[in-house]
Amino acid sequence: MASGPGKQGSKVVSRSAAGGSGGPGGPGGGNPGGAPVVPLASPLMGKKKKPFLGMPAPLGYVPGLGRGATGFTTRSDIGPARDANDPVDDRHAPPGKRTVGDQMKKNEEDEEDLNDTNYDEFNGYAGSLFSSGPYEKDDEEADAIYAALDKRMDERRKERRELREKDEIEKYRMERPKIQQQFSDLKRKLAEVSEDDWLSIPEVGDARNKRQRNPRHEKLTPMPDSFFSKHLQSGDKNTSVDPLKGLGGLNTPYPGGVTPGTGELDMRKIGQARNTLMDMRLSQVSDSVSGQTVVDPKGYLTDLNSMIPTHGGDISDIKKARLLLKSVRETNPHHPPAWIASARLEEVTGKLQVARNLIIKGTEMCPKSEDMWLEAARLQPGDTAKAVVAQAVRHLPGSVRIYIRAAELETDVRAKKRVLRKALENVSKSVRLWKTAVELEDPEDARIMLSRAVECCPTSVELWLALARLETYENARRVLNKARENIPTDRHIWITAAKLEEANGNTQMVEKIIDRAITSLGANGDAEECDKAGSVATCQAVIRAVIGIAIEEEDCKHTWMEDSESCVSHGALECARAIYAHALQVFPSKKSVWLRAAYFEKNHGTRESLEALLQRAVAHCPKAEVLWLMGAKSKWLANDVPAARSILALAFQANPNSEEIWLAAVKLESENNEYERARRLLAKARSSAPTARVFMKSVKLEWVLGNIEAAHELCAEALRHYEDFPKLWMMKGQIEEQSENMDKARDAYNQGLKKCLHAMSLWVLLSRLEERVGQLTRARAILEKARLKNPQTPELWLESVRLEFRAGLKNISHTLMAKALQECPNSGILWAEAVFLEARPQRKTKSVDALKKCEHDPHVLLAVAKLFWSERKITKAREWFLRTVKIEPDLGDAWALFYKFELQHGTEEQQEEVRKRCENAEPRHGELWCAESKHVLNWQKKIGEILSQVAGKFKNTF
Known part of the structure; x- marks a missing residue:
């Protein structure tokens, strides 16, 4: 096929592009067909030069790369050398590295995999910076510290968070109560429903939707269009289908639209019903006249608020409850709880008038329901309520509750009496009505009414006892006898009869009545009631009658002591006194029983009762030194010194060589400034009963009186007999210190330590002596030696810590305290000191640790009280001070600190109470307390004076 002009043009362009001659005379320029050749115009002829021509190619450009060319690089492109800062020429990079897919894959590899399966709880995601590093012990300790801090912070916020959550839940429950909470009272009344009422409850209708109600074989099957077209072509004018036959002979019944009596489905009525339903839905959202919406956009929210019930419940729940209760009322109109529940539902939703109408209708339906x-x-x-109650009385004339309600509605007392008397005419057997009526009467009228009340209600104990209280003595006896005949098994009548006899001075009859009561009723426990009522003789008679019942002989003493303590804790002091009296009759030679009874009289009785008891005690137990001493001290505190001397003289006769009695006699004389008498007594005691304590008291008397030489001689004589008694060495060294003879004092302490290696006070005194003279290193060495000789001794560790602290070496004192707590982990004095060695922010944590180790130690409790005091938590500090002195009343330092606390923050009554309690406790221990009470200048001061002095020594440095 010959080629056309387009073909020729293509060939010419190809040649030109290949570089051949394009002229007409050139080779290949001729046309074989002889057709004239049209020369192509040059692209530069008659046009402007393009701006990109002649410019260097961009970096990375490869000619022909888009058409598949790969290109190549020669040495001339690279050059002999390049500078390090030159940009990299990636024009000839391998094609495989520059594909888009590889670049996306590389980006995906750079991104971190955040999948849950790639997450580790400790290392995080697999791409974590430190996930590949080793997990060393330091990392583990750091993680444990952080975990402990997190746990501590969570515990600090736990209580506040739980309280906030609890408040939020309660607030939410208050605002949105559940439906079962609203009907809880009705649920409780369901217990009163009888079996017949339960059986008469109607069955609830099927509340399921249409799909759930219809079984599978009753499902609606739509008819195909072919069915209608077939009947239209056949000219059949029937508009209904037999549901029993269905389509093709299948049983396909239709649930709705069936014509009654024929069993056929009326298609026309189905269409009409559908149109009616559609019209109703449209009329709800549009106006039939103008077509505008009937919803007011401005008052829409207001209308919604008005629909919300006042009690804040769910509207749908209220509607459901209202429908259910309506169903119950209609099905069983004679069921009172349904009417009551309906009325209360309307009441809580704010529809009070509806509730009243419902309840009135309910009374008409259930007139016999109280x-x-x-x-x-x-x-x-x-007024309407009174009318309702009057109508209720006509229907229920025997209802006590309705009569009581009628009396409550009356505001006048006369009207109340009239209502109650009318009620008693109809219901004379009601104890409640009689009690209510009697309470409104005067005593004389009440007595008349009670005489009638006991005739109508002879089994009511309360009415008999009330009548007996209003009668005279003789009439009350007759009333109680008659009551006992009617109610022979009640114990209150016997007790009241005994109280009556005691109140009228006939105490002999009390024993007989109680004995007869015990015989007829058995064991009884009304002694405490008699005690509280002030009937002491009756109480004691009851105790004597019942105290030995059902108790084994060997357990009597233990059981009776426990019973007495129980009575004291309940405030029944006469019961406890009666128990002690009976126990002393049974066990007259038991020293422990006499001592318990004496302590009871000392704490809860009078001085006369205590002295009378002690006289009887020493007559039965003459060898009990403590009973003699208690009697002498009681006389001495009453400033009856001659009586105290006579008691001690009798005690000497009963116990001729008793050290306690000798020392008590010496103290009595020395306290009353009879120093010569005291010296003679001590000299006589040293000759007849030479004990270490007698020598020590002899030295102490001469020392406090200023006879230093006599004190030296007596001390030397005492040490010849009792060189292993450390207090003698301590007194000798302190006497030398007072005389400024430091070398002799040092020698005394050293000699004492050779004989008494385990006397901690001697080690402490020697260390303080060296510290006082400026020998800190020697003092430290003495305490170290003491700790080696007496390991696990808290007092020595405490003195070492305080020595370094007083020297200003706080770091060393902290180190020593840590070692001390390791060696003595359960020492209260060490933990108490450790609390205040810490800085203020760490003291609370330290106190918690101390309480964990020593929960009931008085020193730790005292330290916690001081800590609260330093934080100005006054109430808590007072509570901890009270706890301390209750656990250990013998700790004088606790009383002194407590007194100082009350001086700063308490009232005068509180200060005086602490002083009195301290004087009654008579503390003897405590570091500062012993230092003040045993000082030679304070030997005659009372406990109250020592308390003030010790309180003044404390400084608020904690």
């Missing part, structure tokens, strides 16, 4: 009338009276206002 609860129905009471509910109606509650819902109605004052």
Whole structure:
């Protein structure tokens, strides 16, 4: 086929592009067909030069790369050398590295995999910076510290968070109560429903939707269009289908639209019903006249608020409850709880008038229901409620509750009496009505009414006892005898008869009545009631009658002591006194029983009762030194020194060589400034009963009186006999220190330590002596040696810590305290000191640790009280001070600190109470307390004076 002009033009262009001659005379320029050749115009002829021509190719450009060319690189392209800062020429990079897919894959590899399966709880995601590093012990310790801090912070916020959550839940429950909470009272009344009422409850209708109600074989099957077209072509004018036949002979019944009596489905009525339903739905959202919406956009929210019930419940729940209760009322109109529940539902939703109408209708349906009338009276206002109650009385003339309600509605006392008397005419057997009526009467009228009441209600103990209280003595006896005949098994009548006899001075009859009561009734426990009522003789008679019942002989003493303590804790002091009296009759030679009874009289009785008891005690137990001493001290505190001397003289006769009695006699004389008598007594004691304590008291008397030489001689004589008694060495060294003889004092302490290696006070005194003279290193060495000789001794560790602290070496004191707590982990004095060695922010944590180790140690409790005091938590500090002195009343430092606390933050009454309690406790221990009470200048001061001095020594440096 010959080629056309287009073919020729193509050939010419190809040649030109190949570099051949394109002229007419050139080779290949001719046309074989002789057709004229049209020369092509040059692209540069008559046109502007393109701006990109002659410019260097962009970086990375490869000519022909898009058409499949790969290119190549020569040495001339690279050059002999390149500078390090020159951009990299990636024009000839391998094609495989520059594909788009590889670049995306590389980006995906650079991104971190955040999948849950790639997450580790400790290392995080697999791409973590430190996930590949080793997990060393330092990392583990750091993680444990952080975990402990997190746990501590969470515990600090736990209580506040739990309280906030609890408040939020309660607030939410208050605002949105559940439906079962609203009907809880009705649920409780369901217990009163009888079996017949349960059986008469109607069956609830099927509340399921249409799909759930219809079984599978009753499902609606739509008819195909072919069915209608077939009947239209056949000219059949029937508009209904037999549901029993269905389509093709299948049983396909239709649930709705069936014509009654024929069993056929009316298609026309189905269409009409559908149109009617559509019209109703459209009319709800549009106006039939103008077509505009009937919803007011401005008052829409206001209308919604008005629909919300006042009690804040769910609207749908209220509607459901209202429908259910309506169903119950209609199915069983004679069921009172349904009417009451309906009325209360309307009441809580704010529809009070509807509730009143419902309850009135309920009274008409259930006129014999007491609860129905009471509910109606509650819902109605004052006058209307009275009318309702009057109507209720006509229907239920024997209802006590309705009469009581009628009396409550009356405001006048006369009207109340009139209502109650009318009620008693109809219901004379009601104890409640009689009690209510008697309470409104005067004593004389009440006595007349009670005489009638006991005739109508002879089994009521309360009415008999009330009548006996209002009668005279003789009439009351007759009333109680008659009551006992009617109610022979009640114990209150016997007890009241005994109280009556005691109140009228006939105490001999009390024993007989109680004995007869025990015989007829058995064991009884009314002694405490008699004690509280002030009937002491009756109480004691009851105790004597019942104290030995059902108790083994060997357990009597233990059981009676426990019973007495129980009576004291309940405030029944006469019961406890009666128990002690009976126990002393049974065990007259038991020293422990006499001592318990004496302590009871000392704490809860009078001085006369205590002295009388002690006289009887020493007569039965003459060898009990403590009983003699208690009697002498009681006389001495009453400033009856001659009586105290006579008691001690009798005690000497009963116990001729008793050290305690000798020392008590010496103290009595020395306290009353009879120093010569005291010296003679001590000299006589040293000759007849030469004990270490007698020598020590002899030295102490001469020392405090200023006879230093005599004190030296007596001390030397005492040490010849009792060189292993450390207090003698301590006194010798302190006497030398007072005389400024430091070398002799040092020698005394060193000699004492050779004989008494385990005397901690001697080690402490020697260390303080060296510290006082400026020998800190020697003092430290003495304490170290003491700790080696006496390991696990808290007092020595405490003195070492304080020595370094007083020297200003706080770091060393902290180190020593840590070692001390390791060696003595359960020492209260060490933990108490450790709390205040810490800085203020760490003291609370340290106190918690101390309480964990020593929960009931008085020193730790005292430290916690001081800590609260330093934080100005006054109430808590007072509580901890009270706890301390209750656990250990013998700790004088606790009383002194407590007194100083009350001086700063308490009233005068509180200060005086602490002083009195301290004087009664008579503390003897405590570091500062012993230092003040045993000082030679304070030997005659009372406990109250020592308390003030020790309180003044404390400084608020904690």
